[in-house]
Amino acid sequence: MCLRRERPATKEHSTGTAAPSPIVNPPNTPSVREVSGCAPWVRRTGGSAGRSSLAGPWARYRGAVTTPIVTLATSAAYPRLDADDQGLPDALRERGIEPRIAVWNDPDVDWDEAGVVVLRSVRDYAKRRNYRSFLSWSQTVPRLLNHASVVDWNSDKHYLQRMASYGVPVIPTTWMEPEQQLSKHQVHTRFPAYGDFVVKPAVSSGGRGTGRYTAIDAGSRADAINDAVHHLSRGRTVMVQRYLDEVDRTGEVSLVYFNGVLSHAVEKAPMLHPSFRSIDEEEAHEEIVRAREPSEQEWLWGERVRKAIHRVVKETAGRDIQLLFNRVDVVPDGDGGFYLMEVSLIDAGLYLTSSSDAMTNFADAIAQRVFW
Numbered sequence: 007m008c009l010r011r012e013r014p015a016t017k018e019h020s021t022g023t024a025a026p027s028p029i030v031n032p033p034n035t036p037s038v039r040e041v042s043g044c045a046p047w048v049r050r051t052g053g054s055a056g057r058s059s060l061a062g063p064w065a066r067y068r069g070a071v072t073t074p075i076v077t078l079a080t081s082a083a084y085p086r087l088d089a090d091d092q093g094l095p096d097a098l099r100e101r102g103i104e105p106r107i108a109v110w111n112d113p114d115v116d117w118d119e120a121g122v123v124v125l126r127s128v129r130d131y132a133k134r135r136n137y138r139s140f141l142s143w144s145q146t147v148p149r150l151l152n153h154a155s156v157v158d159w160n161s162d163k164h165y166l167q168r169m170a171s172y173g174v175p176v177i178p179t180t181w182m183e184p185e186q187q188l189s190k191h192q193v194h195t196r197f198p199a200y201g202d203f204v205v206k207p208a209v210s211s212g213g214r215g216t217g218r219y220t221a222i223d224a225g226s227r228a229d230a231i232n233d234a235v236h237h238l239s240r241g242r243t244v245m246v247q248r249y250l251d252e253v254d255r256t257g258e259v260s261l262v263y264f265n266g267v268l269s270h271a272v273e274k275a276p277m278l279h280p281s282f283r284s285i286d287e288e289e290a291h292e293e294i295v296r297a298r299e300p301s302e303q304e305w306l307w308g309e310r311v312r313k314a315i316h317r318v319v320k321e322t323a324g325r326d327i328q329l330l331f332n333r334v335d336v337v338p339d340g341d342g343g344f345y346l347m348e349v350s351l352i353d354a355g356l357y358l359t360s361s362s363d364a365m366t367n368f369a370d371a372i373a374q375r376v377f378w
Contacts, residue, residue, distance in 0.1 A: 074376045075121030077106040084127035085109065090358050091126050097369035103376060110143060111136070122149045122376050124330065125157070128353045132161070132211035134240060151330040151375060152351045155323040160351040163208040163245060165318060169346060172314040177337075177345045180246040181208075184238050193234050197221060202249035205230050207242040211353055215242075218249055250345070252338045258347060261300060261308040262356050262364070263332040264371035268308065270364045271300040272357045274335075297360040307344045308334050315349055330375060331356060331368070 076098055080087055087094070087107060095105035108115045110128050117123065131140040141161065144154040152160075159165050166176045180196050182188055188196075197203060198221045206216035215237060219230040234244045258274040275294040300308070311334045320326045333354040335347040358365045 073102060073104045075104045075106060075119075076372060076376060077108050077117075077120035077123045078126045079110045079123050080107055080127040081130040082109050082111075083130060088127040088129075088355070090355060093365050094126075094358065094369065097365055098372060101369055101373040103373060111139065117147045120147070122151060122372070123147050124151050124372060125352055129212055131353060132209050132214065134242075137161070137209060151372075153323070153327045156319060156327060156329065156351050159318065159322045160349065161209060162243075163210075163348070164243065165349065166346070168318050168321075169311070169314050169349070172317050174311055174314045174346050175339065175343060177247045177250065177347065182234065182238060182244040182246065184241050184243065188235075188238065190231050190235055193231050193238075194227070196246060197227065197230060198246075198248055203230070204245075204247045204249050205234050205237075206245050206247075207237045208245055209242060250337055250340075252340050256338055258335050258337050259300065259304055259344075260295075260357065261304065261334045261336070262354075263308075263312065263329070263334070264367050265328060265330060265374060266312070266332075268300070268305065269367040269371075270297060270357070270361050271304065272297050272360050295357055295360055297357070297364075304336070304344070307336060311336070311346055311349070330371060 078087060078091070078094065085107070086092060095107070098105040104121075106120065108120065110131075128140070130136050141158055144150055144157045147154065150157070164181075166179065167181075170176045182193065182196060186192075197219075200221050202218055202220050204216065204218055207214075210216065215233075217230065217233055220226040234246070237244045256273075260272050260274060262269050262271065272295040312332065315329075315332065316326055319329075329351060331351070331354055333348075333350040333356060335350070336344040337347055339345050356364065356368060358368055
């Protein structure tokens, strides 16, 4: 247990929730805040007054005199969280946790007093004006989930190259780097000669800056060239991938893990229709999903990807790191296998309302980390 001297606690947080009240100590003793793993706890007085009832395995904490804090980090566009996450605060209260919501770049938030900070609706992190400051912010948060070193490498889709080096099949990709200073003609020669293809920046969230184009349509190809040059001129790496017909036939499959254990899976309808274009500053695009049980093959494939992720984590951070949440997106390759499309460890949509167990599983996973 860590002991931290209490700060005056009169400042209101941006969400309208008062900061934790100071602990009342016996006379002649220093004022301190009890900390589990150095996360702030709120001292309760008067028995169980003001506490919600605890359910299931968390009932053993009913008599505790302190309540841990979990702050759900969001963005200004989602001040009350994304709709999919809005039931999470109540689920945390049921587990003896005080939930708070704070915008990640709000200058009035004291992240030292935020307890365990869980990344949720930080959908604007990949915007050009925010990207560097978001990475810097993540390094300053004492207890961030997922860990800041994980955030750093997962924020740039160059990680797919590293996953491929560990034997994970990824969609064949042509990479165009700003340093290459490619002309429009050189960009044009890097596009496929036939079929549909996708152009997107390597740093992106929620489909922003992504477009689907048709190789043999002159107008569509010209749009693709202009969009690629636009990204490159702004210092962004551009990815070019052939559009997979399997996406239209079967959709993508997302496997969602909490604390390393598969929680649930969803099937996502195709989002990139033939004329799909997303400008840089648009908000994240909504997805149409339905919950379903993963097949044994999908489960095995997910485990293969998960093991490779931890190899990358160890290589990057110098040690393995437990991931609170992890979403793996795959698509059939047409030959009985799968391609990895994305690993989402920052602002992952976790589809918590897609099944009756998803929200419960995530709240339990957070509680496990808090009460460790």
